[in-house]
Amino acid sequence: MLPWKRVLRPLAALFLTAAVAVVPAATASADSAPSSGWNDYSCKPSAAHPRPVVLVHGTLGNSVDNWLGLAPYLTSRGYCVYSLDYGQLSGVPFFHGLGPIDKSAEQLSAFVDKVLAATGAAEADLVGHSQGGMMPRYYLRFLGGAGKVNALVGIAPDNHGATLSGFTKLLPYFPGAEDLIKATTPGLADQLPGSAFLTKLNAGGDTVPGVHYTVIATKYDEVVTPWRSQYLSGSDVRNVLLQDLCPVDLSEHVAIGLLDRIAFHEVANALDPAHASATTCASVFS
Numbered sequence: 001m002l003p004w005k006r007v008l009r010p011l012a013a014l015f016l017t018a019a020v021a022v023v024p025a026a027t028a029s030a031d032s033a034p035s036s037g038w039n040d041y042s043c044k045p046s047a048a049h050p051r052p053v054v055l056v057h058g059t060l061g062n063s064v065d066n067w068l069g070l071a072p073y074l075t076s077r078g079y080c081v082y083s084l085d086y087g088q089l090s091g092v093p094f095f096h097g098l099g100p101i102d103k104s105a106e107q108l109s110a111f112v113d114k115v116l117a118a119t120g121a122a123e124a125d126l127v128g129h130s131q132g133g134m135m136p137r138y139y140l141r142f143l144g145g146a147g148k149v150n151a152l153v154g155i156a157p158d159n160h161g162a163t164l165s166g167f168t169k170l171l172p173y174f175p176g177a178e179d180l181i182k183a184t185t186p187g188l189a190d191q192l193p194g195s196a197f198l199t200k201l202n203a204g205g206d207t208v209p210g211v212h213y214t215v216i217a218t219k220y221d222e223v224v225t226p227w228r229s230q231y232l233s234g235s236d237v238r239n240v241l242l243q244d245l246c247p248v249d250l251s252e253h254v255a256i257g258l259l260d261r262i263a264f265h266e267v268a269n270a271l272d273p274a275h276a277s278a279t280t281c282a283s284v285f286s
Contacts, residue, residue, distance in 0.1 A: 038071040039063075041118040043080035051150055052119045053271065054112055055083040058130030058257065059097040059187060066129055069259045070267065077268060080119055084111040086135075087187050097131050101190040101197055105138040112139075112148055123150040125271050129257035130223065131191060133157025133215070138201055140208050151212040153270045155257045156221055160202065160229040161193030193229075207234030214270035216256070216263050218242040223253040240266055246281035261286070 037043060045052055053074055057066035063083040074081045086107040087099035097104065112124050126136045126149055133154025139145035140152065182189040190197035207213055217230040219241060224230050231239040242249050242256060242263055251260045265283035269276035 037075040038067070038081045039083060040080070043119065045080050045119055045121050046078055049077075049079045049272065051121055051123050051125045051271075052080040052082060052115050053125050053127060054108075054115055055081065056086070056108060056126060056128035056132030056136055057083065057097060058128070058132045059087075059191070060095045061129065061132070062094055062096050065094075066132075066257065069261075070127070070257070070264055073261070073264045074268070074271075079271070082111075082115050084108065086111075087131075089185070098185045098187040100186045101131070101135050102138060102142075104135055104187065105143055108136060108139050109143045109145060112145065116148060123148055125149070125151045125153070127153040127155070127267055127271075128157065129155045130158060130162075130253065131187070134159050134191075134201075137206070138197075140211055141201070146208045146210050149211055151214065151270060153214045153216070153267050154230070154232075155216050155263060155267070156218060156224055156253050157215060157230050158191055158224040159206065159215070159232055161195070161198055162191045162223050163193060163225045163229075205234050206232040207237060209235070211236070212270075212273075213237045214266075215239045216242060216266050218249070218251050218253070218256045218263075220250055220252045221256075238270070242266075245279045246283070248281060 043052075055063075055067045055071060057063060063085045067083050071081050071083065084107065085096050087097040087101070087104040089098045092098065115124055116122070128134070128136055133152070134157045136145065136149075136152050137159070140149060189195060213232055213234070213236060215230055215232055215237070217227050217240065219227050221227045221230070242251065242260070245266065246262050249260065249262050251263070256263050261284045262279060262281065265279045265286055269279060
């Protein structure tokens with residue numbers, strides 16, 4: 001990496017963090033999040049935003065911490081927003097998304113049913129970060145979710161596996177390592193490229209009819225690598241590279257989901273394409 005990029009990356013992250021702090025719509029904390037209209041089961045979708053939005057956290061995330069930026073961003077724009085915990089392991093608090101992903105998809109299915117029943121909506125929109133952008137595809141394909149979901153927006157989703165900048169390619173050199181991962185954290189094993197889960201998920205194509213797909217990726221992703229593996233192929237897919245929208249945005253895998261308002265603006269566009277506006281570097285202030 002060139003020296004100027006080493007300098008710019010932390011500066012850009014600092015800039016984005018500062019923007020989140022000064023723009024009221026993004027201000028949130030773990031204590032205030034539940035009272036901001038997020039996970040409010042009395043919320044009724046409006047004519048402008050007729051579908052509730054379900055946020056699906058990533059690996060090692062949870063229903064609050066993963067969404068301290070995006071949930072208030074969407075609720076302030078009039079959306080009914082909900083988030084769930086999934087993939088919990090016994091004895092492991094806070095850090096979820098570690099259980100078998102097919103079982104996590106069943107949890108998502110039950111949660112979407114709960115949200116639709118509470119809001120009276122016919123369909124929901126799903127927005128997921130990392131595993132949370134990939135796991136719902138199992139729900140759509142195998143658990144009847146396609147009839148209940150209008151759109152899936154994946155933020156840095158590991159649609160074809162996560163290599164951790166190539167680290168997972170070293171696993172065969174450590175006898176027993178992969179078996180240990182499967183036994184203790186099956187959700188991680190399911191995300192290894194070539195796993196039985198991913199093979200089943202992607203067999204026959206990446207998408208299902210009737211659902212609108214958006215993928216928002218960053219070329220600085222260090223978890224889902226190569227970053228182009230996040231992209232989907234198929235009908236009704238829009239693949240977006242964050243740096244095509246704002247070349248100086250240096251968010252990596254975590255920042256793009258936690259605090260990047262440029263990515264958030266593109267999420268809002270995907271949820272309401274009829275009223276979309278151009279996403280640029282200035283979207284950090286929108």
